[in-house]
Amino acid sequence: MASNRSLLAPTAFLLTTLLAATPAIAQTAAAAAPARAALVQLPDFTALVDQVTPSVVNIEASSQAPRRDLQNLPGAEALPEIFRRFIGPGMPPLPRGGGVSSGTGFVTSADGYILTNHHVIEGADRVIVRFSDRREMEARIVGSDPLSDIAVLKVEARGLNPVRIGDARSLRPGQWVVAIGSPFGFDYSVTAGVVSGINRRSMDPGQQYVPFIQTDVAINRGNSGGPLLNVRGEVVGVNSQIYSNTGGFIGVSFAIPIDVAMNTARQLRETGEVRRGVLGVQIAEVSRERAGELGLPRPVGAFVNSVNNGSAADRAGIRPGDVILAFNGREIMNASDLPPQVGLLAPGSRATVSVHRGGARRDLVVTLDALDGAAVAAARPSAPAATANPLGLVAEPVDAATRERLGLGAREGVRIARVGSALARQAGLNPGDVVLAVNGTEVGTPQAFETALGRVESGQTLRLLVRNATSTGFVELPMP
Numbered sequence: 001m002a003s004n005r006s007l008l009a010p011t012a013f014l015l016t017t018l019l020a021a022t023p024a025i026a027q028t029a030a031a032a033a034p035a036r037a038a039l040v041q042l043p044d045f046t047a048l049v050d051q052v053t054p055s056v057v058n059i060e061a062s063s064q065a066p067r068r069d070l071q072n073l074p075g076a077e078a079l080p081e082i083f084r085r086f087i088g089p090g091m092p093p094l095p096r097g098g099g100v101s102s103g104t105g106f107v108t109s110a111d112g113y114i115l116t117n118h119h120v121i122e123g124a125d126r127v128i129v130r131f132s133d134r135r136e137m138e139a140r141i142v143g144s145d146p147l148s149d150i151a152v153l154k155v156e157a158r159g160l161n162p163v164r165i166g167d168a169r170s171l172r173p174g175q176w177v178v179a180i181g182s183p184f185g186f187d188y189s190v191t192a193g194v195v196s197g198i199n200r201r202s203m204d205p206g207q208q209y210v211p212f213i214q215t216d217v218a219i220n221r222g223n224s225g226g227p228l229l230n231v232r233g234e235v236v237g238v239n240s241q242i243y244s245n246t247g248g249f250i251g252v253s254f255a256i257p258i259d260v261a262m263n264t265a266r267q268l269r270e271t272g273e274v275r276r277g278v279l280g281v282q283i284a285e286v287s288r289e290r291a292g293e294l295g296l297p298r299p300v301g302a303f304v305n306s307v308n309n310g311s312a313a314d315r316a317g318i319r320p321g322d323v324i325l326a327f328n329g330r331e332i333m334n335a336s337d338l339p340p341q342v343g344l345l346a347p348g349s350r351a352t353v354s355v356h357r358g359g360a361r362r363d364l365v366v367t368l369d370a371l372d373g374a375a376v377a378a379a380r381p382s383a384p385a386a387t388a389n390p391l392g393l394v395a396e397p398v399d400a401a402t403r404e405r406l407g408l409g410a411r412e413g414v415r416i417a418r419v420g421s422a423l424a425r426q427a428g429l430n431p432g433d434v435v436l437a438v439n440g441t442e443v444g445t446p447q448a449f450e451t452a453l454g455r456v457e458s459g460q461t462l463r464l465l466v467r468n469a470t471s472t473g474f475v476e477l478p479m480p
Helices: 002-032 048-054 258-271 288-294 313-317 335-343 373-379 399-408 421-428 446-454
Strands: 054-064 083-084 097-107 113-116 127-128 136-144 150-154 177-179 189-200 212-215 227-229 235-245 253-257 279-284 300-309 323-327 350-357 360-367 393-396 415-421 434-436 459-466 469-476
Touching: 048 054, 097 177, 097 279, 113 189, 113 258, 136 258, 150 258, 177 235, 189 335, 212 235, 235 258, 235 360, 253 258, 279 335, 300 313, 300 335, 313 360, 323 335, 393 446, 415 446
Parallel strands: none
Antiparallel strands: 054 097, 054 127, 083 235, 097 113, 113 150, 127 136, 136 150, 177 189, 177 227, 189 212, 212 253, 227 235, 235 253, 279 300, 300 323, 300 469, 323 350, 350 360, 393 415, 415 434, 434 459, 459 469
């Protein structure tokens, strides 16, 4: 037994020594190993929310008179049901028989100017704003602009906390953004996400002058008019719309860039209205096939379908068939990029338009006209166009009065005497229109017109260059 104890004693001593040394060994190993950084560093928006919340207001707009709903807005027939604007906690976007709608806004000046959406306060008889400290004030509607969906309110107060304005043009997909609003009446709710895309075109045909910011920030009824913030707490957008087939948020939200909103607000404060420049063209996307025909290396720009007679574009020498590649030095990737750039400038402004024509790029200087209701309608993409004789088009020589009125030369064009098919009429062709060319071939007599039509085979694209009292432009469709 003694020998056994003598053998166990060194073992016990060694084990005791190792156990005593374990903390020191662990500390040495920890010191030797490099510190491991967190794999993902998520932002903490606490300080941002504390800073901005005093500048955000809840808006309650009430009306005694019947208010229009979304289906009765101009152009609503072209607006899919899946595309929605949210103004309040109730299901109907705008109560028909009067009622109360709610939204969000934010303070832009210490003396009481507030920004929100036009559709939040449209038709309201009384507007109440509530601050985070529970103060309530009645607001006056300074002005409202449906084309940008921006409204300006004014409360009689001093020493308010205005938001800091950021730069929406610096936004990039993937950047963090935060929204503060009152969805379903839950005041000062905070949601966060990332920018999903920029320069998005609205599906509302009346809002082609807004290059929307797309995000995945949760936006619901009552968020409309609230601020979209970058991580520095600066407002970069005004939350306005969502894309949904359920009536609730499904991951696609849209905000008005703050530069567009502030430009609109400035004009509303100064003059009570918003004036926009207009070129006077009808545009379309450049397809891959069309890019190949025109000698463009890629399908970019805005294809000029037609030019309004006497418009800014007409005076500057822009022609049907041109592709607008840049406006004032800013590249036009898609046709929808052009209207917002033009609309940001005031009527009378001079701008440089870079066009692709005949395989070459050239710069033209335009002096913009003022946008009005007729110009908005004319600037929308033209309807699909009609074909030729298989569709019942009958041509005749151009009479002297029409030739003089439209500024036509001798033997230039043929007059449409009859439109004998529904498809041709739906395309917008009317008796009295003058066809100048068929698929690039100039026509000056009814016989030349028929010959040119005969060269277009079934299934090919027929392209007519048409002039009438308001414009000169292309009409296209497949030959039946």
